[in-house]
Amino acid sequence: MKNGNAGKIISILQLFPVIIVWSIALGFTTFIIYIINLSNALEDKPSIAVGISLVAIPLLWTMASVLTYVFVGLKRGRKKG
Amino acid sequence: MKRADEHFGEDAILFDPIYKPGKGFYVALSVFLAVAGFAVYLYIRQYFLGLGVTGLNRPVFWSFYIVNFVFFIGISHAGTLISAILRLSKAEWRRPITRVAEIITVVVLLIGALHPIIDMGRPDRALNVFLYGRYQSPLLWDLTAITTYLMASTVYLYLPMIPDIAMMRDKGTKFKWLYTILSWGYEGTPAQKHVIEKGMTIMMVMVVPIAVSVHTVISYLFAMTVQPMWHSTIFAPYFVVGAIFSGTAVLLVVMVVLRKIYHLETYLKEIHFKHLGTILLVMSLLWGYFTFSEYLTTYYPQEPHEMKVFWYKFIGPYAVFFWGMVATNLVIPVLLLSFKKDIKGIFIASICVSIGMWLERLNIIVPSLVSTRLPYPTGFYVPTLTEVGIFLGGIALFCLGYLLFAKLFPLITVWEIQEGREHGIKEVNDRIRSYLPDKKIDVI
Numbered sequence: 219m220k221n222g223n224a225g226k227i228i229s230i231l232q233l234f235p236v237i238i239v240w241s242i243a244l245g246f247t248t249f250i251i252y253i254i255n256l257s258n259a260l261e262d263k264p265s266i267a268v269g270i271s272l273v274a275i276p277l278l279w280t281m282a283s284v285l286t287y288v289f290v291g292l293k294r295g296r297k298k299g
Numbered sequence: 300m301k302r303a304d305e306h307f308g309e310d311a312i313l314f315d316p317i318y319k320p321g322k323g324f325y326v327a328l329s330v331f332l333a334v335a336g337f338a339v340y341l342y343i344r345q346y347f348l349g350l351g352v353t354g355l356n357r358p359v360f361w362s363f364y365i366v367n368f369v370f371f372i373g374i375s376h377a378g379t380l381i382s383a384i385l386r387l388s389k390a391e392w393r394r395p396i397t398r399v400a401e402i403i404t405v406v407v408l409l410i411g412a413l414h415p416i417i418d419m420g421r422p423d424r425a426l427n428v429f430l431y432g433r434y435q436s437p438l439l440w441d442l443t444a445i446t447t448y449l450m451a452s453t454v455y456l457y458l459p460m461i462p463d464i465a466m467m468r469d470k471g472t473k474f475k476w477l478y479t480i481l482s483w484g485y486e487g488t489p490a491q492k493h494v495i496e497k498g499m500t501i502m503m504v505m506v507v508p509i510a511v512s513v514h515t516v517i518s519y520l521f522a523m524t525v526q527p528m529w530h531s532t533i534f535a536p537y538f539v540v541g542a543i544f545s546g547t548a549v550l551l552v553v554m555v556v557l558r559k560i561y562h563l564e565t566y567l568k569e570i571h572f573k574h575l576g577t578i579l580l581v582m583s584l585l586w587g588y589f590t591f592s593e594y595l596t597t598y599y600p601q602e603p604h605e606m607k608v609f610w611y612k613f614i615g616p617y618a619v620f621f622w623g624m625v626a627t628n629l630v631i632p633v634l635l636l637s638f639k640k641d642i643k644g645i646f647i648a649s650i651c652v653s654i655g656m657w658l659e660r661l662n663i664i665v666p667s668l669v670s671t672r673l674p675y676p677t678g679f680y681v682p683t684l685t686e687v688g689i690f691l692g693g694i695a696l697f698c699l700g701y702l703l704f705a706k707l708f709p710l711i712t713v714w715e716i717q718e719g720r721e722h723g724i725k726e727v728n729d730r731i732r733s734y735l736p737d738k739k740i741d742v743i
Contacts, residue, residue: 246443250443253432256431270440270443281505288458295486
């Protein structure tokens with residue numbers, strides 16, 4: 219019972235790096251979208267923000283996906299039994 | 300409980316900093332903590348008294364903190380970029396140095412990124428970047444590039460650490476809970492190895508352009524303005540070359556120190572220093588070429604504002620720093636790396652380059668602000684104890700970060716060394732065969 223609980227806590231803590239990386243990726247995406255909206259509202263030029271978003275957002279999402287892929291892959295690739 | 304020697308076999312020495320830290324570890328920890336603590340005190344004092352405690356003045360609005368920012372971010376190029384290029388090109392000599400390099404990147408990026416906030420005087424104003432940021436400002440390009448690079452470097456450092464963390468988890472000594480969490484259930488099955496290799500390959504490919512973009516964008520902080528001697532089209536490649544140059548130098552310094560204090564002579568061999576020394580020599584010559592090109596194109600048109608800055612550096616108050624930079628970045632390293640290519644010579648050259656590249660950042664930033672295009676009288680800048688202390692604190696934080704990492708994780712990628720012994724030699728043999736004409740030739 220005690221081991222089962224410890225196992226659950228460890229599994230939750232193991233998710234932390236993945237959660238942090240996804241939070242950064244999603245946070246930055248939200249920030250860039252907010253900046254583009256702000257520049258539209260202020261009748262500023264959003265072109266640079268759009269340009270940078272086209273590079274930065276896919277990069278951040280790819281990195282978060284790679285980490286998730288490794289996390290899931292390691293769990294699935296464990297020895298049976 | 301097994302002893303480290305029994306559990307880790309012939310690579311047990313790599314785990315000595317973790318299991319047998321010795322008295323030196325605690326002495327070093329105390330010294331670095333004291334210096335970092337003093338820097339924190341100076342910063343708190345600056346926070347309450349304002350930027351008046353620094354040497355910043357009108358028109359020198361940027362100086363020591365921004366010099367250190369560019370310097371630390373530049374050093375970060377050593378790690379991830381060099382490691383990724385060596386892994387991608389399957390350079391077999393990379394195995395003992397990849398992690399040593401990658402740690403530098405993550406630690407100095409964190410320290411470097413703090414400096415613009417320190418420079419603001421009021422750290423709460425950093426929030427304005429998020430609330431009212433405009434992507435027309437290169438400052439925001441910087442924020443994006445550095446965040447992306449920090450994230451990429453951390454993931455790239457972490458993935459190859461997983462098998463080593465699992466080894467320590469299986470040894471079952473102190474911090475087992477930490478290693479169990481961080482090892483993500485790694486058991487070394489072929490499927491798990493494949494997943495890690497695939498993840499690392501994707502990161503390797505991604506990290507190279509991201510690393511180049513970071514210093515490109517940092518150069519734009521200067522080049523996008525019309526300040527004399529900042530508004531230059533070659534600033535981006537000049538900064539990237541300078542970053543790789545300073546990063547390689549700091550990597551070599553770190554390698555020499557680690558080799559000495561952790562007795563890693565059998566891992567960090569003379570051949571590793573010679574290969575990196577060759578890279579340092581090439582970067583020194585490239586840096587010289589860019590510097591010559593930059594200053595010649597400034598001198599030739601004789602534009603009055605630019606010439607004022609030019610002479611300020613050449614024969615004015617900054618001449619000692621300018622010529623010091625030329626000596627430490629070009630003359631001494633080229634002579635040493637050409638004629639005295641042993642570890643001692645490479646170490647001295649690397650120390651010179653580390654100092655020289657800091658001077659280069661100082662030479663780029665301060666003189667251009669001293670003589671602006673605006674109708675200010677020519678300014679002057681002298682750093683105060685606060686700025687010097689915070690700089691030393693930054694260096695102490697770097698050493699502290701490295702020391703704490705060494706206390707928790709092996710500094711050399713153990714599984715990569717083992718893989719090199721088991722498969723690397725055969726793989727290299729096969730690869731050399733594949734380069735040669737299709738004839739039966741025995742390659743030793």
